[in-house]
Amino acid sequence: MRTLVCTTPGQFDYQDTAVPTLAEGHSLLKIQRIGICGTDLHAFEGTQPYFQYPRILGHELAATIENPGAAQGFEKGEAVTFIPYFHCGTCIACRRGRFNCCVQMQVCGVHVDGGMREYLSVPSHALIKGQGLGFDELALVEPLAIGAHSIRRAGVEPGEWVLVIGAGPIGLGIIEFASIAGANVIAMDVNQRRLQFCKDQLKIEHTVDATLAGAKEQIASITNNDMPTVVIDATGNLRAIEGGFGYLAHGGRYVMVGLQKENISFSHPEFHKREATLMSSRNATREDFEHVIGSMKAGKVNPSTYITHRVNFEEVADQFAGWLDPKNGVIKAMVSI
Known part of the structure; x- marks a missing residue:
């Protein structure tokens, strides 16, 4: 599969990598949309705290399920997004239901490799049903949940x-x-x-x-x-x-x-x-994700107003640096893959 890796600040490389194997408790996703966020931009320019290279960026994602694996109530081909803050489940924050500030937090695309690739394996418990929303909308759920x-x-x-x-x-x-x-x-x-x-x-x-x-x-x-x-x-x-x-x-x-x-x-x-x-205020919770989806479905949020730039996956490396320039007026760049 095609994968885009941020190897060092200011440098992207396309690589051919293996499709992830389905780990226990995980589901395999086929990525459809990638929203570019401030974290991605800061990582590219070398100013993102707690960041190491090389890293596959991308955590504002819309996907279809390729293999539901351990996921209950999900089917192959179903449109989804997911909560990209992978928590340990045992620390003091997790034991109190504060999964968004887990002591051992692993944020997809920051602490662990993210979704700038064709397929991604994620914990099944992180999946969020699409509820009839389109891929553009689903890729915007996470940043709006913040x-x-x-x-x-x-x-x-x-x-x-x-x-x-x-x-x-x-x-x-x-x-x-x-x-x-x-x-x-x-x-x-x-x-x-x-x-x-x-x-x-x-x-x-x-x-x-x-x-x-x-x-x-x-x-x-x-x-x-x-x-x-x-x-x-x-x-x-x-x-x-x-x-x-x-x-x-x-x-x-x-x-x-x-x-x-x-x-x-x-x-x-x-x-x-x-x-x-x-x-x-760190990350977001499932309650916040559901609030965003509900607000979209009720017409209180129009996701299309945020998307100012659209590119195909193979264009990202060439276009990315330009999104850092305020003169280009980028609110949200959306990548189709």
Whole structure:
């Protein structure tokens, strides 16, 4: 089978590899779509934390079942996606049902080889039924589930102000599910094209350009000087993360979805007097995946708005570097295989 391997930062190689053997407790999938995410882009440019080369990237996947193996209630040829965070099942997090933050987490395409290949063997318990969704939709379930999970983690309530910093693919999902939760959403980014996307496609009324002076004052004006009770960072940028503390309302919650390699710092007195809550949001759970699928089926989410670039599998190596350039306006590149 054809396989695309990221051998070193900035380098892809197509290789002919063997079809995976079906391990005990696994199912064999035939990959149909591969969504390109920020993790893939960061791995390619050499900035992804906890990453080793060579690695087969790809975890936003839609597939058909080639061999259901141990999967109960699944059939050959059935359209599926899957939860790509492979957990151990025995650590403290798993024993408490927090599989998304397993101590021994193995994320497909990050810690173990992913889906940029024709066939992939995955644990049968990770499978998610397609429920009539198309391949494009199924490949978008995972990144949108990241956003849905962060909103559930923050406990977003109807009517409260939520500031989402970063309007990339993950940030857009956060924005969408904050809106679905009934929040008043403010989108913040340094890219005017992405902010316009929020207005045009996601119908977000309030956007803030982080490059302009007076961003904090603009947010204060939007919220009638209350400031957002939820701030969510989806940038993974150190300066943006540390700046986000300054936008938080008293009694607010700050949720970090973006991942940063370095230490972060903030004013303890300012944080303390707000009795603020600081938390991270990692991956997603089956509940989040089902929430996304249900939202798609109910017409609350239109996945096609996210896909800005389409390529065939054999074109990925040539096209990939260009997706890192903001000038190309990539929201989501979708690969057909």
